[in-house]
Structure formats: C-alpha cells, structure tokens
Amino acid sequence: MAYDWLKDIEDHYDIVVIGSGLAGLTSANVLAKCGHKVLLLEHHYQLGGLATWFTRKGGHMFDISLHGFPVWMIKSARKYWSQEIADAIVQIKGIRFINPQFQIDTTFDREDFTRILIEKFKISAKTVERFFTDLRAMNFYDNNPETTGEMFERYFPGRDDVQRLLMEPIAYANGSTLEDPAITFGIVFSNFMSKGVYTFQGGTDTLIKKMALELKANGAEVRKHVTVEKIVTKECNGRCVATGLVANDRLIRCDAIVSNANLKNTILRLAGEENFSPDFVAQTKEVRINTSSCQVYLGIRKGETLPHIGDLVFASEESKFASEKLVGKHTTSRAFSVYYPDTRPGSNRYTVVVSVNAKYTDWETMSDEIYQQEKMCLIEESITALEKLIPDIRAKIDWSEASTPCTVEHYTKHWSGTSFGTKFEGLKVSMELPQQLPGLYHTGSVGIIMSGWLGTINYGVIVANQVDKFLATKRRGSLASSPLSWKKLNS
Numbered sequence: 001m002a003y004d005w006l007k008d009i010e011d012h013y014d015i016v017v018i019g020s021g022l023a024g025l026t027s028a029n030v031l032a033k034c035g036h037k038v039l040l041l042e043h044h045y046q047l048g049g050l051a052t053w054f055t056r057k058g059g060h061m062f063d064i065s066l067h068g069f070p071v072w073m074i075k076s077a078r079k080y081w082s083q084e085i086a087d088a089i090v091q092i093k094g095i096r097f098i099n100p101q102f103q104i105d106t107t108f109d110r111e112d113f114t115r116i117l118i119e120k121f122k123i124s125a126k127t128v129e130r131f132f133t134d135l136r137a138m139n140f141y142d143n144n145p146e147t148t149g150e151m152f153e154r155y156f157p158g159r160d161d162v163q164r165l166l167m168e169p170i171a172y173a174n175g176s177t178l179e180d181p182a183i184t185f186g187i188v189f190s191n192f193m194s195k196g197v198y199t200f201q202g203g204t205d206t207l208i209k210k211m212a213l214e215l216k217a218n219g220a221e222v223r224k225h226v227t228v229e230k231i232v233t234k235e236c237n238g239r240c241v242a243t244g245l246v247a248n249d250r251l252i253r254c255d256a257i258v259s260n261a262n263l264k265n266t267i268l269r270l271a272g273e274e275n276f277s278p279d280f281v282a283q284t285k286e287v288r289i290n291t292s293s294c295q296v297y298l299g300i301r302k303g304e305t306l307p308h309i310g311d312l313v314f315a316s317e318e319s320k321f322a323s324e325k326l327v328g329k330h331t332t333s334r335a336f337s338v339y340y341p342d343t344r345p346g347s348n349r350y351t352v353v354v355s356v357n358a359k360y361t362d363w364e365t366m367s368d369e370i371y372q373q374e375k376m377c378l379i380e381e382s383i384t385a386l387e388k389l390i391p392d393i394r395a396k397i398d399w400s401e402a403s404t405p406c407t408v409e410h411y412t413k414h415w416s417g418t419s420f421g422t423k424f425e426g427l428k429v430s431m432e433l434p435q436q437l438p439g440l441y442h443t444g445s446v447g448i449i450m451s452g453w454l455g456t457i458n459y460g461v462i463v464a465n466q467v468d469k470f471l472a473t474k475r476r477g478s479l480a481s482s483p484l485s486w487k488k489l490n491s
C-alpha cells in the first residue's frame, strides 16, 4: 500500500500554506510564530521550491538559485528566521563582465559603480549621482509608466554600453526587460547597489534544513510529497469564502490559505474561475508570465582545482545588449556562477553553474529526441564558452547535465515553467485576491518586484501579516469588516 504522506494530520488548521518556496516557508514561519496552527504542504520531495539543490555521483552538489542577493537578506533572515541563518550570509566580491563592449571587475555596489561610470564610461559625476539618488527614491505607489529603456535614455542617451552594464545582471536576477516598468529595475538594482552581492555560506541545503528546523521549533506541521489539487469554498453568512482544500485526495479544513503556487495556477486552476468576478478572471488571464531559465551544471572532478575567475561572471559575445537576445535558445549571453570550496566550508570541491534566461515556448513542444539533443547542445556551448575563461576546464569536468524551462515546470508546477513569476501586472491581482475570495491569499514570485530570494521572503512576511489580521477579525466574529467577496457584492 502507498505511504500516506498526510498520516496523523488534523482535520482542521488555522492556516494551510500551499508550497514551500521561500515565500511559503516564510509565511508559514511567521504565522506559526504568531501562535497559529499551521500546516505547510509541498508536492516535491524536498522543501525550498526554486531555492533548491541536488547531489550527483562523484560527490557533486549543485545549487540552483544561490547566485546572489542584496544585503537586506541579512535583516530579513534575522527578523523572520534566526540569527544563525543571518550570520551565514556573506558578501561575494568577484563580479565580472566580459563582452565585446567592455571587461570589468567590480564589487557591484554604488561606490564601485560610481567609479566605473565616471572613470571608464566617462559619465559626469553629477549625472551618476542624480541617477542613483532618483532610483533610490522610486516608489511603487507613484504609478510611473516610464519603462526601464526610456529611463536609461533619459540619463544616458545613446549609451548602449552603460545600458548593458546596468541591465544585464538585473535581467538575470529577475527576468526583467527594457520594456518593463522602470521600477522593476530600480528597486532591485538599488537593493544590490546599497552594499553589493551576498550569498549563503553553507549552500542552499544548509539554509533549507535550518529553516525546516525553525518551522518545527515554532510548531508548524510540514508535509512533503503532498499535491494540493483544489481549493474548497463555501457560502458563509451569505458570502463565499475559502474553507479548505483537497490534497492527496483528502479534505483538509482551514480558516485561511496561503498559496505559494504560481498566481495563475492558484486562481484559475486550484480555486477555479467560478469563485471570482468575470472582470478579475479576465485580469488574471491577461497577466503575463515571466521568463524561465536553462542551466548547465558542471561538476569538477575530486582533487582538481579551479583558478579564481570571479564568483559571478556575466559573459556575452553579443555586440550589444538586447532583452530578446538574452532569451534566445542559442544565446551567447550567460551567467557563470563558480562555487569554490568556501561555498561549503570544510569541502574541497568546485562546481560551475551556467545560467541563461529562456522561453518556455522554445522548449515545450520538442520531441524527446530533439529535447535531448538541444540539452547536449546547451552543455557543449556552455563548456566551449567557459574554455575562454579556463582553457583546461574540459578535462576537469566529470559531471555535466542541463535543465530547461520544462524542468522548472516539472519540479515546481509553475505555469509555463516560469523562474521569475509574473510580469508587473501580476502584483495587483495577487494583492486583490483576498478581496475576491476571503480566506485565500497568494504569496511568492510575482510582479518582478516581489521575486528573488529577498523579494519572496519579504512578500511572505507581508502576506502573513494580512492573514494574521484576517484571522483576528474573523475570531472577533466581525467578518463584516473583512473584505467583501465578489459573490456577496453580486448577490
């Protein structure tokens, strides 16, 4: 008989969290700390969502999304997780750009970028200062329609080299393009510029294990191998509310649900169109899914070493930066993350992870044969590109494999295998969800701004606070002050 992954769970929880990405984990932890009875359900055999890792024969361990995040992770980790997790966050200083327009080594912070923009790119100190100051002051509520490309033209007219310096790393970090609202660049770039790029020493495996221990210590119930199939709703005091869900063929009742599943999955597949106004359904359908990724994982044979070529190397053979070129199937624009032994203190191993942005539509319809051929091509092109940085690398590699947007879709169930959630308009839909269906909240990578490790952790906290307020109101018996559902408004 199949093992029951929901064995001994209770019939009712205050909150059920769907999915264990960093937003789901953080929401669950904050709510458990507040004293709520929390159940977290994850369909995969491992927690972490895209914050994940895997091991391979030969002692290799690969991190998927541990490439870099802003310094503010230290504060969020300390406040919403633990001092121990915060203490393991360290700066990486070796960021390199290698492309036909320039070669630069930088610590990727405001001071160093100011120096580079003035000395190498000959931009006036006044313009650089104004650019950084204006970016820092950007506000989500300003509703500024200017795109990132238009903003660059305003400060650095005709300078596609400057545009590349500023944009290329952010495009890798959140899938944003020159056509996206300037705020999607401004917030993320400013966060990095404040103090550079940071990583978690010990690897993603250590981080997620520490988070799982913390969740347990705070009383949250966590179950893996559990797929949520449906959100259950009920008419309550004349309005429709979320009252539970079906997971692994079992009904679990709850007062609130936090879904860390993809926004469109949550609304259109798990809850169902019938629970929302036609207008909201239309808005949801119009939300654009952000891009996905391909990666190549290269394991270096035990005993071999690599020279220090930088921690993060943005290499490209394209003559100029173009958002569309970055996602092409045979792009020459790649981000190399080199993991030296100090990534996991005590280890003496090296790995290289090569990341490229990608389109799901380029991969979804391939036959198995072509799919395998394209993956081999991805590996070969990546090794050839890496040989330009480390000429003898090929002989040192004893494990190589590739992932594609279909891999992301398989492991996370994300709509179109998105790595970076939705485009900007998704944030409004995510925030308005509980007004449509009280009791149902969404958290996780959405709207470009709320993506990446820092963005999703912080959005997890924001949503946990909303759920906490909702439950407090509900317990006082005054659901009247909670948002009206669409069904009530129309009945």
Ligand SMILES: Cc1cc2nc3c(=O)[nH]c(=O)nc-3n(C[C@H](O)[C@H](O)[C@H](O)COP(=O)(O)OP(=O)(O)OC[C@H]3O[C@@H](n4cnc5c(N)ncnc54)[C@H](O)[C@@H]3O)c2cc1C
Pocket: 018, 019, 020, 021, 022, 023, 024, 041, 042, 043, 044, 047, 048, 049, 050, 051, 064, 065, 066, 067, 068, 069, 173, 226, 227, 228, 229, 260, 261, 262, 293, 295, 355, 408, 411, 412, 413, 414, 419, 420, 443, 444, 445, 446, 451, 452, 453, 454, 456
């Ligand atoms: C290749 C790559 C590189 C990246 N590099 C960086 C980086 O260097 N720095 C950075 O800050 N960010 C990076 N990111 C982005 C970052 O990893 C994500 O933004 C973040 O981890 C997403 O967290 P999330 O909370 O949105 O959930 P996700 O990680 O997307 O997790 C959602 C979870 O929900 C689960 N789930 C979905 N549906 C169901 C269901 N029906 N039932 C049960 N469980 C379900 C999934 O299995 C998954 O575990 C990268 C991403 C990728 C793909």
